[in-house]
Amino acid sequence: QVRLVESGGGLVQAGGSLRLSCAASGRTIRFYNMAWFRQAAGKERDLAAAVSWNLGSTRYADSVKGRFTISRDNTQNTVYLQMSSLKPEDTAVYYCAAAPYDSDWPPRTNEYNSWGQGTQVTVSS
Numbered sequence: 001q002v003r004l005v006e007s008g009g010g011l012v013q014a015g016g017s018l019r020l021s022c023a024a025s026g027r028t029i030r031f032y033n034m035a036w037f038r039q040a041a042g043k044e045r046d047l048a049a050a051v052s053w054n055l056g057s058t059r060y061a062d063s064v065k066g067r068f069t070i071s072r073d074n075t076q077n078t079v080y081l082q083m084s085s086l087k088p089e090d091t092a093v094y095y096c097a098a099a100p101y102d103s104d105w106p107p108r109t110n111e112y113n114s115w116g117q118g119t120q121v122t123v124s125s
Contacts, residue, residue, distance in 0.1 A: 009119030022096030038092035093118040
């Protein structure tokens with residue numbers, strides 16, 4: 001497993017932007033599919049965006065398409081989530097997760113075997 005630490009969350013007004021970072025340690029993320037999940041209060045944890053380990057394929061939830069961009073820098077062992085045009089409904093705890101290279105694409109939720117502690121994103125109206 002790889003250790004993941006998220007940062008970059010905070011309070012932002014609707015229409016604003018934030019960039020989340022996920023710093024990995026312990027293992028290289030080069031052979032991991034990486035993802036950002038989010039969990040709003042009282043709701044289930046859902047996938048926001050994922051990026052594959054090899055060709056850089058991406059997958060986004062319909063609710064964030066065109067507004068969020070996931071990227072990875074294997075040399076820095078870091079994954080990013082650039083969030084723009086934020087809406088109050090984007091308010092949630094955002095979690096970084098890693099699934100091994102031999103998982104499905106996109107990985108099933110139960111294939112992610114490493115999770116960060118989460119970072120809070122709050123979007124005010």
